[in-house]
Amino acid sequence: MKSNQLALTFSSIAENVGIARLLIASVGAQLDLPLNDIEELKVAVSEAVSNAIIHGYHNRSNHIVYLELEVTDSTLKIVVKDEGCGIPNVEQAMQPAFSTDPERMGLGFVFMQSFMDDLQVDSTVDIGTTVTMKKQLKQTSNASH
């Protein structure tokens, strides 16, 4: 399996969530991941990108969201970054059902956590938020499964 790096930089508009989903789905398909894994990757990326737009940038469209993908033999790494308002208390924000918006479910981080093998959230108020997610890839190049 060759290593690969991709970056997609896009405006903070809801339409671009679909573009981000298409990119991760293409990479997942190239890696021959099962359809179910690809669906989960799409959800994880959607949730992180939606958070950047909705929470980080308060739904304002004149900002930039950064999506970076890095594939190695063993790992698919996904980084979603915004330069928005930041999260004052990351531990609290990651709790199931916690949301600063009463209209929302507060399950975005729960999905990211459960669909990915590793989730790291780095955030600074007024600087922005970086969400780093990793998925372990099964080695197919040798006899063991």
Ligand code: ADP
């Ligand atoms: P929801 O989006 O439904 O509120 P999440 O689990 O996705 O639930 O996020 C929980 C909370 O974390 C959000 O309500 C918000 O306060 C905060 N948050 C998440 N991502 C960001 C971000 N990129 N920038 C600022 N705040 C964020």
Ligand code: MG
């Ligand atoms: Mg969310």
